Amino acid sequence: MKSFFLSFKYAFEGIVSAFKKERNLKIHFVIAAVVIVLGALFKLHKLEWIILILTIGIMIVLELINTSIERTIDLITEDYHPLAKQAKDIAAAACLVFAICTVIIGLIIFLPKII
Numbered sequence: 006m007k008s009f010f011l012s013f014k015y016a017f018e019g020i021v022s023a024f025k026k027e028r029n030l031k032i033h034f035v036i037a038a039v040v041i042v043l044g045a046l047f048k049l050h051k052l053e054w055i056i057l058i059l060t061i062g063i064m065i066v067l068e069l070i071n072t073s074i075e076r077t078i079d080l081i082t083e084d085y086h087p088l089a090k091q092a093k094d095i096a097a098a099a100c101l102v103f104a105i106c107t108v109i110i111g112l113i114i115f116l117p118k119i120i
């Protein structure tokens with residue numbers, strides 16, 4: 006039971022350390038807060054909230070995984086290696102692809118309400 010609660014503690018420490026060191030993660034948290042306020046202002050429907058929360062959650066999860074991959078690569082090598090570059094850039098690309106999806110989803114949900 007102790008290790009069950011410890012795993013939550015370690016996960017929380019992971020979020021805090023990534024948040025402190027990763028500028029992109031801070032940006033995602035700020036955007037998420039703005040979008041949640043907008044969602045409340047525009048009185049989103051249940052399904053829209055579900056999509057919004059899923060979108061925010063997946064974006065933050067991807068950023069955390071990307072950070073974890075960056076740290077792992079830095080631990081493995083400080084020298085230049087083409088595979089290290091590929092690993093980091095592909096992980097960053099995963100974040101970029103989903104970030105583009107989040108913008109499109111945001112526009113689909115909010116644009117008709119703003120107009």
Ligand SMILES: Nc1ncnc2c1ncn2[C@@H]1O[C@H](COP(=O)(O)OP(=O)(O)OP(=O)(O)O)[C@@H](O)[C@H]1O
Binds near residue numbers: 075082083089
């Ligand atoms: N060991 C390495 N070998 C080859 N290329 C690397 C290596 N480390 C980083 N790179 C590449 O250098 C560029 C900058 O990487 P770096 O990790 O410094 O910053 P970043 O990808 O912008 O991450 P952060 O979110 O921490 O700013 C990226 O294209 C990355 O793939």
